[in-house]
Amino acid sequence: MNRLRLLAVACTAALAGACGGGDVPPSDTGPDPRLPEPQRGLLPSMVIADPAEWGDRKPVVPDGYEVTAIATGLKIPRQTLVLPNGDILVAEGKGGGAPKLKPKDVIAGPIKSAGTTPVEGGDRLTLLRDADGDGTYELQTVFAEDLNAPYGLALVGNALYVANQDALVRFDYRDGQTRASGKPEEVSPLPKEINHHWTKSLAAGADGLLYVGIGSNSNITERGMTAEVDRAVVWEIDPATGMHREFASGLRNPTALAIQPGTGQLYAVVNERDELGDNLVPDYLTSVREGAFYGWPYSYWGQNVDTRVMPQDPDKVASAVKPDYSLGAHVAALGLDFSSPAMGARFAEGAFVGMHGSWNRSFFNGY
Numbered sequence: 001m002n003r004l005r006l007l008a009v010a011c012t013a014a015l016a017g018a019c020g021g022g023d024v025p026p027s028d029t030g031p032d033p034r035l036p037e038p039q040r041g042l043l044p045s046m047v048i049a050d051p052a053e054w055g056d057r058k059p060v061v062p063d064g065y066e067v068t069a070i071a072t073g074l075k076i077p078r079q080t081l082v083l084p085n086g087d088i089l090v091a092e093g094k095g096g097g098a099p100k101l102k103p104k105d106v107i108a109g110p111i112k113s114a115g116t117t118p119v120e121g122g123d124r125l126t127l128l129r130d131a132d133g134d135g136t137y138e139l140q141t142v143f144a145e146d147l148n149a150p151y152g153l154a155l156v157g158n159a160l161y162v163a164n165q166d167a168l169v170r171f172d173y174r175d176g177q178t179r180a181s182g183k184p185e186e187v188s189p190l191p192k193e194i195n196h197h198w199t200k201s202l203a204a205g206a207d208g209l210l211y212v213g214i215g216s217n218s219n220i221t222e223r224g225m226t227a228e229v230d231r232a233v234v235w236e237i238d239p240a241t242g243m244h245r246e247f248a249s250g251l252r253n254p255t256a257l258a259i260q261p262g263t264g265q266l267y268a269v270v271n272e273r274d275e276l277g278d279n280l281v282p283d284y285l286t287s288v289r290e291g292a293f294y295g296w297p298y299s300y301w302g303q304n305v306d307t308r309v310m311p312q313d314p315d316k317v318a319s320a321v322k323p324d325y326s327l328g329a330h331v332a333a334l335g336l337d338f339s340s341p342a343m344g345a346r347f348a349e350g351a352f353v354g355m356h357g358s359w360n361r362s363f364f365n366g367y
Contacts (some may be wrong), residue, residue, distance in 0.1 A: 001059045010210075018324050023289065027327050028238070028279060028329065029325075029326050029327060030325065031324060031325055031326070033282050033301070034165060035280065035301060035304060036277065036279050036280060037277075038277055038280055038307075039276065039277040039278070040275060040276065042107060044274055044275045045277075045360055045362040046359060046360055047358070047362055047363060048359055049357060049359075049367065050118065051116070051278070054069065060110075062346070063327045068293075070088075070128065070130075070135075071126070072094055073140075075092045075093075075119055075120065075122030076092050076093060076094050076120075076121045077091070078090075078091045078093060078151050079091045079151055079152055079256070079303035080153070081153035081154070083173075083175075083279065084155075085175050086130065086133075087127055087128065087176075088129075088137070089126070089128050089143060089160075089176075090125065090127075091125055091151055091152055091162065092121060092122030092123070092124050092125070092150070093122060093123045093124070093147065093151065093155055093250060094120070095121070095151075095165035095195060095199070096149075096165075096195050097151030097195065097198075098196040098217070099194075100159050101218075101222050106267045113226075116124060117209065122145075123148060123150065124144060124147060124150070125150060125153075125162065126140060126141065126142055126143060127141050128140055140180070141178055142179075143178065143179060143180055144162075144179075146183075147164055147169075147184075148164040148166050148167070150162045150163070151165070151199045151200050151201065151202070151326075152199075152212065152213070152257070153204060154204040154353070155173065156204045156208055156210075156239070157208075158172060158173055158174060159171075159172070159173065160173040161187065161202060161210060162184065162202075163190065163200035163201065164200065165190070165200060166189065166192035167187075167188065167190050168186070168188045168189075168237060168239075169187060169189050169190075170186075170239065171185075179286045186242075187210075187237065187242050188237050188242040188243075188244055190212065190214065190235075191214055191231060193227070194217045194223065196216065196229060197215025197216055197217070197231075197339045198215070199213075199253075199255055201254055201257045201264060201268070202257060203215035203257035203258055205259060205264065205266070206258070206259070208239065209238060210238075211232065211234055211235070211236055211257055211288075212237060213233075213234050213253075213255065213256070214231060214233050214234070214254070214269060215231065215252065215254065215255070215271075216228060216232040216252050216296060219273055219274050220273050220275075220297050220306060221297045221309055223258050228297070230246075232249060232251055232252050232296045232297070233247075233248065233249045233251065234246075234247045234249075234254055234257070234266075234288055235247060236249060246287070246342055247290055247291075248288045248289060248293070248294065249271045249292075250291050250292075250293040250295045251268060251288070251294045251296065252270060252271060252272055252273055252296040252297075253272075254268040254269070254270050254288075255269055255270070255271055256335050256336035256340055256354075258337055258351070260351075261305055261338055261340075265277060267285065267287055267288060267334070267336065267338075268285075268286060268288050268295070269283070269285050270283060270323070270333070271331035272284065272296075272300060272329075273296065273300065273306065274360050276306075278330075278361050278362050278363075279329050280329055281300040281301065281329060282327065282328060283288075283329065283332065283333050284301075284323035284325060284326050284327055285323070285324060285325045285327060285333070285336070285353060286324040286325065287324055291324030293319050293320055293321060294320065294321055295320040298317050298320070299316075299317045299320045299333065301323065301326075302321070303317050303320050303322075305317055327353060327366075328365060329358075330358040330360050330365060330366065331357065331358060331365055331366025332357060333353050333356075333366075334354050334355065334356050335352070335354025336351070336353055336354070337352050338351050340349065
């Protein structure tokens with residue numbers, strides 16, 4: 001039997017107790033999704049999942065596969081990294097804290113918070129080890145602590161890179177190590193002001209260059225364009241010098257990055273804007289092309305203009321690249337990894353996308 005190993009957290013992370021409540025439009029996903037007319041109101045649709053422990057339930061997966069919880073007691077696990085010896089590093093933390101802008105933000109805040117964990121973020125990396133390969137991770141130990149909302153992880157040779165909410169840092173790493181040998185070295189500061197979207201995703205190219213996804217500082221420029229400098233972008237960073245350049249832009253919140261095996265192509269999952277109705281705007285999976293602009297904030301799904309943005313920029317809209325694949329509106333994709341033959345013939349190729357699930361749709365979606 002194939003095992004889809006899922007990091008689960010008893011009492012800290014939540015599995016939605018109910019995932020019904022409506023049907024996803026049949027043309028909501030894929031390379032050419034249906035895009036309805038925008039719908040705006042005083043408040044967006046809000047249906048919040050009720051957090052619950054797993055108990056005796058497990059996520060439902062295709063026949064021949066199973067999901068097993070391999071870790072508990074973590075403090076808001078975010079991203080994972082499988083090390084060469086099979087150990088797994090888990091980044092734990094919670095960042096952000098941007099101030100509310102409008103009365104509706106104050107109203108929506110307590111409603112949204114009802115679907116999140118009250119556990120304090122760990123600001124650490126935890127290492128998991130299954131020494132005998134039986135599927136039970138008997139070792140769970142803190143690898144590094146006193147970090148600042150760590151999220152993205154990458155290993156290049158003997159350098160372990162961690163994308164905190166404010167900086168890209170590096171640890172020395174040797175195979176089999178269970179504890180960091182010292183404090184990390186800063187490679188490059190990352191945009192940290194306001195941090196409306198605080199997560200910093202991370203991937204390493206075959207040439208050793210690093211790619212960091214940096215989310216926007218608003219839903220749709222409510223804080224002004226000055227707050228969006230170096231936001232909604234993917235940076236390319238040279239770890240030897242710490243120098244960076246903008247690799248791609250217009251990606252509202254690129255929450256996960258991955259390199260496609262065999263091609264070396266960078267991909268991202270991106271969470272798009274809100275408050276245009278249940279079925280807009282699609283979150284998406286896309287290849288990230290060097291120099292490309294993906295629309296935010298001026299347009300979405302290519303050249304569909306968002307009239308809320310003032311002033312408009314027709315030239316930027318004309319240059320906007322259409323993403324590759326719609327995941328559906330408001331699914332809040334947070335994870336991305338490419339498959340391998342180890343997953344069996346049915347899932348040997350393609351990509352896996354992890355989703356948080358919607359909060360601003362009139363029915364549950366993405367759970």
